[in-house]
Amino acid sequence: MNRPEHLLACLAEECDEVGKNCMKALRFGLADGYPGSSVTNAQEIAKELSDLIAVMRMLVAEGLIPKPDLGGSAITAKQTKVEKYLAYAREVGALVAPACEAE
Ligand SMILES: [Mg+2]
Incomplete structure (x- = not known):
């Protein structure tokens, strides 16, 4: 090596x-x-x-x-993508609110 x-x-x-x-x-x-x-x-x-x-x-x-590029558009693009899939997960019922928010 x-x-x-x-x-x-x-x-x-x-x-x-x-x-x-x-x-x-x-x-x-x-x-x-x-x-x-x-x-x-x-x-x-x-x-x-x-x-x-x-x-x-x-x-x-x-x-x-x-x-x-830690402060650039690639970071923003990734954050947008993660938010998109969080929304999709919520839509299909795979994402629930934390217990403290569920009440
Ligand atoms: Mg270590």
Whole structure:
């Protein structure tokens, strides 16, 4: 394995860690965390996103991937797409209001 391959493996690993912590939050809640730990699943997600961004910046700095447009139209387009599918999920009954809003 060379350096670019190692960095790509690190990026994939951080993506997995974000996903793992999202699944824990879905199963047990954002405010929950490992037993005996004061760190919440929400905080774990934020930490892993920081790790992901750190590795992304290394890949960008080394010219291995283009710099993502983090403040541009691609972000807005993705947010619009997610909102579109949230509306569709609500329409087909696959998305419900949180318990605090359902009452
Ligand atoms: Mg990590």
